[in-house]
Amino acid sequence: MTAATHIAERWRAAYATMLLELVVLAPSATQARILELLRRGSGQRFGAELDRWYEWIWRMDPGTHPDYSEFKATLYEAIDPRFRAYFDEAPKTAIRLDEIRWGGVRRDGIPPLDHPKLLPAGEAAYLGDGDVVFGIEWKGDVRAYPKRIMAWHEMVRDRIGGEELNGVYCTLCGSMIFYRATVQGTHHVLGTSGFLYRSNKLMYDRATESLWSTLTGTPVVGPLVGRGIELEPLFVVTTTWGEWRKLHPDTRVLSLDTGHQRDYGEGVAYRDYFATDRLMFGVPRLDDRLPNKAEILALRVPGSAREPLAISAGFLSRRPVYQDRIGRVEFVVLTDGSGANRVYASGGRRFVSWGGTTAVDADGARWTVSEAALTRSDGTRLARLPAHRAFWFGWYAAYPDTRLVK
Known part of the structure; x- marks a missing residue:
């Protein structure tokens, strides 16, 4: 009995992920046979549209085969023997193994x-x-x-x-x-x-x-x-x-x-990737409140990790001073003419303007703007908070419960 016959006669939903990963690496002559097995077993008709297959698997969550991690280790060590260590011996996981996709390069193939x-x-x-x-x-x-x-x-x-x-x-x-x-x-x-x-x-x-x-x-x-x-x-x-x-x-x-x-x-x-809104690798879900690759300012304040926040970079470009809060942490975002954003704890103070290296609060107090903090003449210091840019689709894929300001 061939492997294909065994799979066809003893189909289980957990085979779907394994077959899909095989398709990606298989020679073109073999891909059609694997896709036909996938079609017959799953009842789905996505042809060679691999992203649609992945989306279906992620949505249906058919589970993984008991030997899935060993399968993954064996499959990818053929590309780079060092890949085996990632998946060998059923490793502990905080994410779904079937959502981990090979990016097309060997380890450190994009050299740090x-x-x-x-x-x-x-x-x-x-x-x-x-x-x-x-x-x-x-x-x-x-x-x-x-x-x-x-x-x-x-x-x-x-x-x-x-x-x-x-x-x-x-x-x-x-x-x-x-x-x-x-x-x-x-x-x-x-x-x-x-x-x-x-x-x-x-x-x-x-x-x-x-x-x-x-x-x-x-x-x-x-x-x-x-x-x-x-x-x-x-x-x-x-x-x-x-x-x-x-x-x-x-x-x-x-x-x-x-x-x-x-x-x-x-x-x-x-x-080419940056020029369009198309993705190179699919994700389980998208959100059309912003274009996929619209830039957002991403914030995860220490102590409030369960309250991720995304603020549209376009929104901030029209508001040199923007104030908000995450949990108990109040903050101010200062955006300059280049579109650069810096986030500082505001400590309950309201800022009304800024320019160059000086910010002014509602009481008229002047604060020196540096990369590390906002500092008042009396030494009062408001610390900079970690924040970074990201594409909307990527942030949303990681934090689907994120709050969005646009």
Whole structure:
């Protein structure tokens, strides 16, 4: 009896996910036979539209075969032997294994930048004022990471302000986040796993081979799941090189000498993907309150993780000062002319205007605006809060209960 005959005669719903993953990797001559098995067993007629098959499986939730994790480990180790460690021996999980999709590259096939070369601002002749950069200041150390470089590498391991940080840029979901690399005394060295969850990049750590969520900074598959480990996100701003350099003339910025051969021209990487609202990998659900790739400012305030908030970047661009709250935390978003957003705790104060490096509250008090805080002349300090940009579809896929301000 062939495997195909066995599956056809002893069909169980849990075979659907396994067959679909086989289709993705099978030679074209074999794909039609697998799809026919899938059609007969499931009764669905989606043909070769793989995203429709995935959506159906995620919606119906047929469950997974008892040997599914071993199947997944064996299937993908044929591409990269290192993939087996992610799924071997029925790992602990915080997400559905059948929603984890291969992204089309080997482990670290999108090579992270490891303590890359930096240039003083005055030597970065390759950057134009309108080029997009991700700016961070940590413990007095000011850095700019151009999108045109990060889109080719998606991760950077760097030492900023004397501390090891992991920076991760998920090109598919549009988010750039910096995390402190050390939690409870353990330094986590992260890399690109090669897999995705709901179109969101999954990282791995070298020590345990656990898979980590980019958006939450938590392990979601492997031995670290359930240990209460969560990377601390830092504040990062998406802005233009001209605006960042004006505010921080002493900034350092990535050199084009990365050790890799890429076309680092502005807008080159993922040009076709960014140009349309179409997705490269499907997600279980979409929300049409905004276009899929509309940019939002994503907030998860410590202590209020169950109250995620998304604010439309377009909405904020029309409101230089916007105030709101998450749980008990009141905050203010200051948006400059480049569209860059910075979020600060407001402590119940109402701000009415800002410009340059000064914000004014309703009582007329003036506050100095810095990357770390709003500071009044008497020393009162309102701390910056972690926030980052993301595509609406990617944030909603991770947080379907999110509140949206648009």
